[in-house]
Structure formats: C-alpha cells, structure tokens
Amino acid sequence: MSQHDPKFLPEPQSLRPENLSGRLLSWYDRNRRVMPWRALPGELADPYRIWLSEVMLQQTTVAAVIPYFQKFVERWPTVMDLAQAPLDDVLHAWAGLGYYARARNLHKCAQTVAAWRGGVFPDTEEALRKLPGVGEYTAAAIAAIAFGKPAVVVDGNVERVMARVFAVTEPLPRAKRQIKEHAATLTPRERPGDYAQAVMDLGATICTPRNPACGICPLMAACVGRQLGMAEALPAKEEKPERPTRRGIAFWATRKDGAVLLRRRPEVGLLGGMIEIPSTPWREDKWSLEDALPEAPFQAEWRLLPGLVRHTFTHFHLELVVAAGKIGPAALTRGLWVPLDKLGDHALPTVMRKVVKHALLKAY
Template identity: 60%
Template structure:
C-alpha cells in the first residue's frame, strides 16, 4: 500500500509530475501518428521535434524539482496576452507598448508603497496638478510637499520623494537615470522602486518584486520558506519569469495578476493564465502561500495631546524633528509616546494654564505600534504668545498645514 502524500509541497510536486507526464505522453503519441504519414527523410525531423518536445517537458519538470527556479518558467507571453486584454486602467499608466513618463512612474510608485490604489489616486492627481514635472517638485518647499501628503501616511516617503526629485533635478538636469544601479543611488529609492522605474519607464530588464509579485511567485513554485526570509529566493525565481521584451508591461502584468486574480483570499485560479503550471493550485491550497510567520501583537503607546485654542480660533502647534516618525510634520504639542503615561503630564504642557481632560482618547495605529492619546484642552486669550519652538495656526490655515492623520483626529476635538 502506498502511503498518502500529506505535505503541501509533496502534493504540489505530485500534481505537477502527473501533468508533465501526461503532456509528454500526449505529445509523443501525436508526433508518432504524424510521423507515420511522413516520408522517410521527414521522419527524422519528426523524431528531432519529439526529442525537443521531451526536453521541454523535462525542463518544466526541472522547475518543479529544482525550486531554486533557474531552469524553466511559465510562458510570459501568456501573461502579456492576458494583460493586453484585462489590464487595469490607472491614471499613471500608459497603454501597453507605449513608453511611460518616468516622473509619473516615480511619483506613483513611491505613493503606492504600502498604500492602496484607491487611496493614492486623488493624491497623485493633486501632486501632478501642483508639480507637473520633477523640476517643479524639486523647487517646492518641503513644508508644502508634506502638507500635500498629509493623510496618505508613511510620511518618510514624502521626504524621500522630495529628496529624490532634487537629486534628479540637480544631478541629472531633470532627466531620470535609466539603470537600476543609478536609480538605487538616489535618495529614498530602494531596490523595488529602482526596478519599477527602470522596467516601466525605460524598458530595462528588471523585476520589481512587490507584494503582488511575491504572492504570484510563491504560489507558482509553492515556496514553503516563510517571509521575510524567503525574499531573496522569490526575487531569484522572479528573474526566471522575465520575458525577452516588454519588461514594463510584464512588470505591471504581474502586479495586476496579483491584485485582481491571484489575490490573498479566494484567488480566481480558473481565470489565471498560468493556472496549469501553478504548484500551489496543483496542491489545492493556493491561499497557503506566501507562507508567513505569525504576527507579533503591536505594543500600545500612550500620551497626552495638549490642544490649546486661542480666543480667535488659532491652535498651538509645532513641527516634529525632521528625523524619525512623522519627521517634519506639524503636530499638536504632546507628552512623549510611551508604554505608560507620565505621572504628571502637565510637566510637558506648552503653556501654564488650566487644562481640561476630554472624555474619549484618540486612537491611531502605526505600522509597528498602536497609540492612545488623551486630549487635554485649554482655552486661552487671543493675545497669548506662542512659546519657543511653537506657533499659532489660524483656524483657516489648518487645512494647509502638514498635520498627519493622528493629529487631525486630535483637531477634530476643537
């Protein structure tokens, strides 16, 4: 009695092996039938075709056996054909086959890091309207860029965007470098963004491996190693999938496949152009991939926000240090954000006045911790001076300030 195959990788390997053997048998029978009708000289050519076909099947089996993934690949032409029919129409994209504006790619890719397309679209339109070129963005004050970014989150990206624009404008006369190596040397541009700009804007052979790519590749090859340790292996496998041309379209096709078909939950495998060569589908458990370690619970930090409101409606504010969390953004003064509240929060108050604790704290979730901010309010006379390092923001100027989302929640208590 043959023992059942219990592991996911074992079932995936078995499924793919059966598929390849069936394909080889079917192809061999077809070639044999055709060879019987050929002249003797033509039969030799048919035998050569059969050998080449068998070699192709063996190469496909090698992909399944060798999960390092360097000896075979799914057909990229099938994915590109799918993309030509089903691509997403996004405001920063050019039609298939057309060269894209590198500035639009640069702007959109930085905005899209850890942020959804729906959230990015209005910000992209606003930035492009205000700063239509990389030179215009480079010449803008950082404070204005931060203000325009407010609400999109991950504010270091706004600083990196501005620094990268200045580097291109000043170091490259406003023309983006084309190679991954040159792009990755720019401020704020990492391996993913460099590969995205190089492939999409300049048709360079590069694999911009984002979360969508990781999901597709990990399922194609049933990579059992968990993230983030598996990332070098996934990047190596991704390189094996690249076509001989249309690198930009292929990069976006992989993104679209992951976003619309090979989704984290309930993937539409029946509609996938690569469903017949997917190891995870063969194993019957695509949602298992990519394998991830159990999430560590976010710690909670606490603080007190001091909402000082002048009689004329102005609000006391200050700028955060340029380095670190929310660097350069505008904030309502507060205590340090720590595990426990300070014994006497008024020691951190910006003004010596009567403070009233409001009932409900403000809550906000950052990528690595949750925050609970108690809001203490003080109403002060119109002539009250701002202490050193602080300023009064007129009520009509609040929308123009670079208040992040957590601070806008505090301001909603006015």
C-alpha cells in the same frame, strides 16, 4: 513524508520561462488595468510618473493613490516643478497617505534629480538606488517600466503569484530571496515593463489573497500550488508579534482670539518634520496630567477632555488624551498660532487631525 514536502513537489506543467511570460503578456494585453501613470499601448512611459506612483503605492492601495497622484501631477507636472516646491506644500498634499518619510524623501529625490541630472532620471537599477527613498523594489520597477530594462520586480502581488506557482512553502519574510530567484527565471528580456505590470495585475485581480480565481488564470496549468490544493494558503507568513500600545497627552492650546498652537516635530523620527498639536513623548505607561505638565507648551490651567484619540501606526497603537488650556498674557511659547478656520492649510498628519476633531467636539 508529507505531500507538501518540497522534495516531493511535482514539476509544474509547461514551466518554461518563455511560455509562462508569453502567456501572461497575452493575458495582460487583453486585461490590463488603466491607471493614470501607465503609458497606453505604443506610448513611452514617463519616468517621473512611474517613480511618483511607485513611491505613493508603497503600503497603500491603488484606489487610495489615484486621487493623490492626479493632484500631484496637476500641481507639479514635472520632477523640476516638484523639486522647486516648498517641502510644507508637498507634505500638505501628501497628508492622508501616511508614512510621511516617503514624502520627505520624494522631495529630496526630486531635488537630487533636478540638481544632478537636470531633471533626467537615471535608467539603471544601480543608479536609481542611489536616489533618496528609492529602494530595491522601486529601482527595479522604474528600470523595467520606464526604461525597458529586464529588472526583477517583486512587490506583494508578485510574491503571492510566485509563491503559488512554485509552491514556496517557506514563510515570508524568510522566503523573499527564494521568491525573487523564481521571479528572475520568468522575467523576459522583451517587454519587461509590461511583464512586471502583468504579474502585479494578475495578483491584484485574479491571484488574490482570498478566493483566487484559478479557473481563469493564465498560469493555471503551471501552478504547483494549485496542483497541490494549497494555493490559497500561500504565501505562508510568520506570525507577527502583537503591536504594543503607547500613550501620551496632546495639548489643545488656545489663546483669546481662538487661535490654536501648532509646532513642527523634529526632522528625524516618526512623523519627522510634520506639523503637530504639541504633545508629550509617547510611552507605554499612562500619563497623569501632573506628569505631563513639564511637557506642556506653557503654564496654564490645563483640563483633561473626556475620551481618547486612537491611532494605529505600523508597529504600535497610540492612545492620546487631550488636555485643553488657554495661554495667559504673560506666558511665553514657541510655535505657530493658527486660526481654527486655517488649520486645514497646514500639513497635519492623520493622527493630529483626529486630535483636532476630538478637541473641537469636547472642548467647546
């Protein structure tokens, strides 16, 4: 049998929950990261700031989130302020963070909390999960950090720490349930919010994906992965299928005064409700200009600009060719005509800002 067979894994040293959680909390008290949404020692956490930061942090780094978070709380300091904001303003402030469904759900959630609870967030996981855009992880994080409930908080950092400490060899995502069960055994009833943030900080600063600093880790003596010499290989992950490539043609439509045509995407689906440069549907097959003309916003002498706009979404790569054309005096169209110097006032997602940049370089 292999020494990595789970049946033959050694018991971790001193793997008593109170020992490990206490050791980690002591480490956290000395090494906690300072973040604009975190309460200082002795202060009460603000549920609004915790919720906002957790939604922003999904699939995004702390460094990327901090300026967005600060901009949001300066503009909308309470959940009531955010609930009253126009959706387009929220989407515009969100532009660049990606995954725009999060921004729409953020706005819906703020309105729900404002309307149903007068701006007061619920304090249990069960109630929090009923809010728009609040899933299992976010509900647990808010319950633990903002309300001191002993919720089991498991993000990517926590998964990595638990997989290594307990030598979980089953690959993700199949191992998620097992990892959460291990995390539950260590979650203390005292200071659960600090504990949750401590595990996250440990994963972000010491138990890192590559070259973990095991020698200074407060859980070093108990880590089975380290004992087996396999910590850096954990958590194991199933190979992801190769992302397919989709293609389309975007229409850089202008009129005599230089204004550019924008339109809003359907509410449902990728980039739902966002403002875009009009384009064909995105498909695997390449588009010829002739194929794309029925999708154009109006009849014109369209010409293809040289080069491609490339963008990668979670599940596919996108390649867009840009076609430029000017509206004639008799052409009819729907959308919003925007002067070039006002394009920045609209909530264009990153891929559409790439289209704008490409068109400005190639069409003039």
